Every structure is written in structure tokens, then in C-alpha cells.
Amino acid sequence: MSGILNSSIGRKFAMALSAFFLMVFLLQHFSINILSVFIPDTFNVVSHFMGTNPLVQYGLQPVLIFGVIFHFVMGFALEIKNRKARQVSYAKNNGGANSAWMSRNMIWSGLAILSFIVLHFIDFWIPEINTKYILGDMTGMHNGEFRYYHELVEKFHDPLRVGAYVIAFVFLALHLLHGFNSAFQSVGANNKYTKGLKRFSKIYAIGIPLGFIFIALFHHFNH
Amino acid sequence: MASENMNLTLKIWRQKGANDKGKMVDYQIADVSPDMSFLEMLDVLNEQLINSGDEPVAFDHDCREGICGMCSLYINGEAHGPDRGVTTCQLHMRMFKDGDTITIEPFRATAFPVVKDLIVDRSAFDRIQHAGGFISVNTSGNTIDANAIPVEKHDADKAFEAATCIGCGACVATCKNSSAMLFVGAKVSQFALLPQGQVEATDRVLNMVSQMDEEGFGNCTNTGACEVECPKGISLENIARMNREYLAASLKG
Numbered sequence: 262m263s264g265i266l267n268s269s270i271g272r273k274f275a276m277a278l279s280a281f282f283l284m285v286f287l288l289q290h291f292s293i294n295i296l297s298v299f300i301p302d303t304f305n306v307v308s309h310f311m312g313t314n315p316l317v318q319y320g321l322q323p324v325l326i327f328g329v330i331f332h333f334v335m336g337f338a339l340e341i342k343n344r345k346a347r348q349v350s351y352a353k354n355n356g357g358a359n360s361a362w363m364s365r366n367m368i369w370s371g372l373a374i375l376s377f378i379v380l381h382f383i384d385f386w387i388p389e390i391n392t393k394y395i396l397g398d399m400t401g402m403h404n405g406e407f408r409y410y411h412e413l414v415e416k417f418h419d420p421l422r423v424g425a426y427v428i429a430f431v432f433l434a435l436h437l438l439h440g441f442n443s444a445f446q447s448v449g450a451n452n453k454y455t456k457g458l459k460r461f462s463k464i465y466a467i468g469i470p471l472g473f474i475f476i477a478l479f480h481h482f483n484h
Numbered sequence: 485m486a487s488e489n490m491n492l493t494l495k496i497w498r499q500k501g502a503n504d505k506g507k508m509v510d511y512q513i514a515d516v517s518p519d520m521s522f523l524e525m526l527d528v529l530n531e532q533l534i535n536s537g538d539e540p541v542a543f544d545h546d547c548r549e550g551i552c553g554m555c556s557l558y559i560n561g562e563a564h565g566p567d568r569g570v571t572t573c574q575l576h577m578r579m580f581k582d583g584d585t586i587t588i589e590p591f592r593a594t595a596f597p598v599v600k601d602l603i604v605d606r607s608a609f610d611r612i613q614h615a616g617g618f619i620s621v622n623t624s625g626n627t628i629d630a631n632a633i634p635v636e637k638h639d640a641d642k643a644f645e646a647a648t649c650i651g652c653g654a655c656v657a658t659c660k661n662s663s664a665m666l667f668v669g670a671k672v673s674q675f676a677l678l679p680q681g682q683v684e685a686t687d688r689v690l691n692m693v694s695q696m697d698e699e700g701f702g703n704c705t706n707t708g709a710c711e712v713e714c715p716k717g718i719s720l721e722n723i724a725r726m727n728r729e730y731l732a733a734s735l736k737g
Contacts, residue, residue: 269665269703270693270730339703343661346594346702352495352508353587355561356660359712365660367705443706449728451721 272339277447279332280440284465286325291469294476297413305407312389312409313399333375340368363439370436377429384416417480426477430470437466490516490582494529496541497589499598506598508587518578522565523548523555525577526588542601548573550715553652556596556604558589563654563713571652571715591657595664595699608699609651609667615695616688617671619680630680639677646673648716655710655718661702666710668696669722676729686736689729 265271293311296304311317356365363370392398401407417423441462445455491514499506513529520528523545530540546552555572559565565575580586588602596604621627635643647670655666672689675681681688704723711720 265734268693268730268734269663269697269701270727271734272703273727274731339705343663343702343705346662346700347592348594349592351558351561351589351592352497353561353589356709358562358566359658360660360707360709364705364707364709439706446706446720446724447727449724449731451724 272335273447276332276335276339277444279328279335280444282324282328283332284437284441284444286328287469288465291472294413295472297410298476298479301410304413305401305409308409309401309407312393312401329378333371336368336371361439363435364443367436367439370432373429373432374436377425377432380422380425380429384422385412388412414480414484417477418484420481423477423481427474430474430477433473434467434470437470438463441466487518487578488582490518490577490580490584492516492525492580492583493585495585495587496602497598498541498601499590501600502597508589516577518576520577521548521573522557522559522575522577523573542599542603544603545573550574551650553650553715556591556606556653556657557602558591558657560587563591563657564652564715568712569715569717571650571654574715591653593653593656593662593701595662595701596653596656604653606651606653608701609653609664611699612664612668612692612695613651613671616684616691617675619675619684621680633679635678642721643674643677646670646677646718646722649674649714649718650716652715654713654715656701658709658713659702659704660707660709661705663704663710664696664699664701665704665723665726666714666718666720668692669720669724669726670718672726672729673722676725685729686733689726689733693726693730 266275293304293307296307401409403411417426442455442459445451445458450458491512494511494513495508496511497506498509511529511533513525513532516525516528523543526541526543533540544554544556546554550571550573553571555564557564557572559572559575564570564572565579567575567579590596590598590602590604591606593604595608596606599605649667649670651667653667656662656664659666672692675688676685706720706723708720711718
């Protein structure tokens with residue numbers, strides 16, 4: 262087992278496992294955020310729970326951060342190794358003849374998502390950590406009511422930020438359109454269910470980012 | 485599709501030897517029949533070059549019937565050119581039209597160094613095969629007839645499909661990562677699916693993958709380009725099977 266992470270297949274497998282974890286997280290994140298559109302009060306309650314529950318904060322949150330860091334560090338490491346595997350490039354290469362754009366450009370869609378995560382952390386995560394763990398305010402309240410919904414809505418006033426979020430989610434969709442099925446192939450799942458899974462992957466890969474775009478635009482135009 | 489003879493411009497990679505820098509050189513070739521194979525067209529070019537006192541273009545070929553996998557040509561940005569399910573000798577000039585410019589390069593991968601012009605050294609594949617692409621059979625006089633061991637039809641078909649890989653290297657050449665996983669996946673699968681392959685299954689996959697990594701091939705990112713360009717239609721299922729075999733073997737120790 263010791264050398265498995267040094268092997269090409271072991272790294273593929275690790276990449277896929279972190280991808281599965283992140284895709285589940287994405288679904289959970291979306292499920293909570295969509296509440297802000299339909300039932301803001303429930304969104305506040307769930308946000309407060311997620312923001313203060315010790316299991317989430319000290320258990321799941323570090324695992325999530327590790328998962329994100331692992332996924333992009335491993336992604337970069339593999340990209341560097343793969344580039345070394347062809348030091349002289351072709352004078353003419355017709356990649357579009359045999360593979361999808363998304364599959365050939367995971368590093369670029371991944372970098373766009375990484376840039377978005379930095380912006381997202383500056384927007385939400387760092388202020389949240391500051392309020393709770395630096396200032397020590399664990400109440401989740403502001404002017405007598407939960408602050409989460411207002412903080413969310415406020416962030417989507419700026420059209421530039423909304424634009425950046427929309428672009429990032431388009432890249433997320435492109436990343437998932439290849440990544441979802443790729444993760445299954447990497448763990449060795451290529452069987453009679455693969456065709457159905459490919460159809461489902463399109464729904465997930467387009468549906469989730471589209472949902473996030475809807476949330477951002479809804480709050481932008483509704484307030 | 486052309487039906488009349490063609491005049492073509494060829495942009496060909498010329499490299500005097502392994503240590504030469506190499507460059508693309510343009511050639512004009514006239515009166516190319518659409519019924520020629522691509523290699524026959526190169527033969528005509530070479531005759532032309534020899535007659536004019538120039539060095540002919542070195543390219544690899546052997547059987548010229550789509551089974552040796554020697555040709556290793558990247559034509560107009562695709563391994564073995566724009567046709568599907570063919571090697572270069574099976575690619576016909578009718579796929580091109582009069583006035584076309586055709587770019588011809590050797591397969592590019594760090595693990596497939598260029599020997600000369602369009603010839604590459606694919607011995608990395610041989611070393612991967614030596615690492616585990618075999619079964620041991622007792623030939624001391626009491627050998628069991630292979631047909632006496634029952635094999636499920638489905639598995640036999642899959643093993644046969646995997647065994648049709650000719651080791652041409654189109655998968656490596658096509659893959660944006662120069663990954664050899666379709667080749668190794670096929671070689672692992674053809675034995676993993678058969679009872680005769682079970683005895684050495686653990687060592688086989690571990691050793692072949694280890695040798696593949698050592699040769700400097702890149703990592704598979706599941707673009708599927710290899711499957712599309714493979715002249716024998718080797719399926720990505722074989723990579724998934726190799727991944728399963730490798731994980732199981734790693735856990736077993």
C-alpha cells in the first residue's frame with residue numbers, strides 16, 4: 262500500500278475519491294443555498310447550524326479544506342508530470358477530432374474554479390471565521406435577527422461580483438461535464454450502468470452550476 | 485474524397501538522428517493516385533527524393549496489412565491520420581483532396597524517442613510486456629490443453645477483444661498526456677479475464693504499471709481520445725479493468 266500514491270493509477274484513484282467528496286459537498290452546498298430563494302428563515306436556521314455545530318466546524322470543515330487542497334495540488338502535480346511526458350509537441354494536433362474540449366482543459370477550468378474559491382473565501386469564509394473565532398460572536402445575530410440571509414443578499418448587489426460568480430459557475434459546469442464520469446472510470450467503474458450515469462452526469466454538471474447562477478441572479482435582481 | 489490524381493504539399497518532420505534537433509520540411513508531390521495507401525504515397529515521394537539525389541524520408545513499416553503496428557505516423561494532427569479503425573498502411577489517399585497540405589510527424593512522447601525522421605523507438609512497450617504481459621505454462625509433458633479449461637463466453641470475447649491490441653502506440657501518441665494506459669489496460673485485461681491469467685494476476689498488474697510509470701508515460705485523464713484513434717477499437721473498459729485489478733492487487737499487497 263505504501264507506494265500506491267506514487268503510482269499513476271493510485272493518483273488517479275485519489276483524485277477521483279476527492280472529486281466524489283467535493284461533488285457531494287457541492288450538492289449539499291446547493292441544497293442549503295437554494296433555501297435562501299424560497300424560505301429565507303430556514304436558510305438562516307440551517308446556516309446557523311452549519312456555522313456553529315462542532316461536528317461540522319471541527320470535523321467536516323477541515324476534511325473539506327483538505328479535500329479541496331488535495332484535489333488541486335494533485336491536479337497540478339499530475340499536469341506537470343503529464344507535460345513532461347511529451348517534451349516536443351506536435352506541429353499540428355487535432356485534439357477536437359477525438360476528445361471533448363472539457364476533457365482536454367480540466368487544468369484551465371480547474372484554475373478558474375480555484376480563483377473563484379479564493380474570491381469566495383474572501384467574500385464569505387474569512388469574514389465568517391473573523392466574526393466567530395476572532396471576535397468571538399457565535400450568536401449568528403445582527404440587529405436582533407439572523408445575519409446570514411442579509412450577508413448573502415448584500416454580496417450580490419455588486420454586478421461585477423455576480424458576473425464573476427456566473428463565469429466561475431460556467432467553468433464549474435465544464436469541469437463537471439468531464440469530471441463526473443471521469444471519476445467513475447478512474448475507480449474502475451465502467452460497466453452496464455455507464456451509459457445511464459453519463460446521462461445523469463449531464464443533469465448534475467449543468468443543473469447544479471445553473472442553480473447556483475440562478476441564486477446569484479435572483480438575489481441580484483430581487484434586491 | 486478525390487477520384488482523380490492529386491497534387492499535394494507534404495510537411496514532413498526530418499531529423500537526422502536521435503540527437504539532431506529536427507525540423508519540418510516541405511515537399512511537393514504530383515500525380516498521387518487516390519487508390520494509393522498513405523505508405524505507397526511516401527514510397528513515391530522517396531523515389532522522387534532518391535532520383536533527385538536527396539535523402540529519402542525514413543519511416544517504419546512491416547506488414548502493410550494493418551497488423552504490425554510499426555507505422556507510428558501522426559498525420560494532420562491525428563495518429564494514423566483522419567480515418568478511423570486503421571493503421572497508416574490502411575489509410576488511403578482518397579481521404580485527401582487535390583491541393584491539400586498534409587502534415588506528417590512521428591508519434592510524440594518522451595517514452596517514444598525519435599530514432600530518425602518518422603521512426604520512433606517503441607521498445608518501452610516491449611519492456612512493459614516483459615514486466616508481466618505473459619502467463620507461465622508448464623511444458624514438461626503434462627500440459628493441460630487450454631481448451632479443456634472452461635471460459636465463460638462473455639469473458640472469452642472480452643479477452644479476445646483486448647488481445648487484438650497490436651501495440652502500435654497510437655493511444656500514447658493521441659493522448660494529450662502521452663499515457664500508455666489503453667495499451668497496458670488491454671495487455672492486463674487479456675489475461676485478467678481468463679483462468680490461465682489468474683496465477684500471476686497480482687504481480688502482473690503491479691509490475692506492468694510500475695514499468696509503465698518508470699518509462700515516463702503520462703497519467704490517464706480519461707479524455708477517451710485513445711479509444712477513438714485506436715486502429716483496433718480497444719475499449720476504455722480495459723483501463724477501468726486495469727484500475728480495478730491494480731487497486732485489488734495493491735490492497736492484497
